[in-house]
Amino acid sequence: MPSSSSARPTAPPTVWSARGRHLGPAAQDVLRLSLRQLKDSEVIDDFLEVPETAGAQEWIFEARWRVAETVTVRARLTVEHDSGEGQEWVLVAEAEAPWDPRWPSPATMFWPREPDATWDHDAVTGLRLTDINPLPADDKAVRRVLRDAARDGWSVHVVVHEAMTTDQRGRVPLAGMLPPSLRHRVVEHRAAPSQLRVVNWALRDFDVEVPRGGAVVLPGTAARSAYDADDFAVRSVFLDGSEPAELIHAVTRFAALPRPLPDGGEEAVTALREDWRLLTLEEELARERKLVAMYADALEAMTKSRDLYREAAEQAHAALAAYREAADTVPAARPEPPADPAPSPLQHLTRTFERLKGTARARRSASGENAAQEGEPAGGRPETVEERPQTSDR
Structure with missing residues (x-):
């Protein structure tokens, strides 16, 4: 399908x-x-x-x-x-x-x-809309015509199989028997008695089959939701000049189905x-x-948009005036100085070395002062204790 x-x-x-x-x-x-x-x-x-x-x-x-x-x-x-x-x-x-x-x-x-x-020629196949269109004698041409017809969404295509070669009474077009509004929307294809096999082989991809001596309405561009090939197949069509009531009814029912718009x-x-x-x-x-x-x-x-814009502008001006009035009466707060930035690791190490250097200098100064108080010059040789005179034991 x-x-x-x-x-x-x-x-x-x-x-x-x-x-x-x-x-x-x-x-x-x-x-x-x-x-x-x-x-x-x-x-x-x-x-x-x-x-x-x-x-x-x-x-x-x-x-x-x-x-x-x-x-x-x-x-x-x-x-x-x-x-x-x-x-x-x-x-x-x-x-x-x-x-x-x-x-x-x-x-x-x-x-x-x-x-x-x-x-009155069909746009897809080029065939007449109000006359009988015998299928070509060449099998490839038959397949091409029927496959194009089965995909057509504008016209209603009907395939009629002749069980035997018809005389002039059987050459009456179906279009003249249809309701007036359908006469320029239906394409009638006629298959000769020997063409039944090639016709059904060409239509097998669409799950459609033409009964021997009967007819079928092809599905078109897309199968309608209510389309069933068996419902639109006619088992026998008498091609003797009489009105094929069952086939006309099938075509009319098919045309009345809800269908998607064609391309x-x-x-x-x-x-x-x-x-x-x-x-x-x-x-x-x-x-x-x-x-x-x-x-x-x-x-x-x-006008409504303009009024709303004007009202919004007036409210904005009023708010701006109130803000300026408040700014004139309240002294502006002095800005706080920015916080010192955190020292970097290199600065921290430099400061540590400076503290250590200062501590060493202080210790050397303190040592010099203690030595001066005890009579020892800072940095000089210490005085020795006076030696006692030696006595002899006599």
Whole structure:
């Protein structure tokens, strides 16, 4: 199965979206002519071509119409400049109520309704949106087409297997039998009787299998949370011109499932909602009132901020004045002399030597004074005791 894309927002229930490719010349001219005819015939209420800006890579058209008499639909179509392989277009429409598949296809509110139109081609595979598309005869081409189709998030791809070669009655496209809103979102692939094996081999990575003589709806970009291949597989499809009710029901149920917006879908929906230009008079008045209210709120916020700033400045000035007054009345305290720094070890050793030297000098002075008092000159030879006269024993 394809990996889930839970990070993408879910498509709103009011939104219809499609992507295709125009293979004819000058798609923008085709759109201008078609929109003018649709407005003149009152199929749409109004349309607008957004003026191009410098360096623009696409044309932008807007249209508005009503469904169910009272529900307004707004739609925006972008068509890229010709790239040599046709012009890719993206169409997003949003209604004022949840989308009903019985409403007209928004594609027919822009493009001409012609059987040989060149605009109704799928953007991923290049196949027709409103016709039968037989699978290629080459096996590699079959695998490439089906794998691209199984990953596509814009269109609904259906693979139908022919149990036997059909006649003209079995060549009726499925698109013409679907509800109108699904006719330009479905791509029908037809597999020949001998292609069943290669088809199922190409789809094995998606856990999808086409029953013999039946059909299956492919999962798309990411498998929907409620998608089960068995629920959207039809065991048998009678290709005899009759309406394949079971297959139509499967396609309709699949299209109604909650699904993530495809690549580029979120940007297209945002542009439709935020960059809308085709306004009625009432919408323009409502927008101007909204702008006035927004500006009034901004002005009120600025005024409140200014008042708060002024109040804070006044409080700061008052505090500064009080501080200066207090400083003038209280004498400044004399700063205490800095404490003597602690002597270094070298200074301590020098002072110790000086004390020892002073002690030695004091001791020598004291010794000299004691000698002078006893009659011995300091530092001289001591006097000897007078010798007694010798007497003879006679």
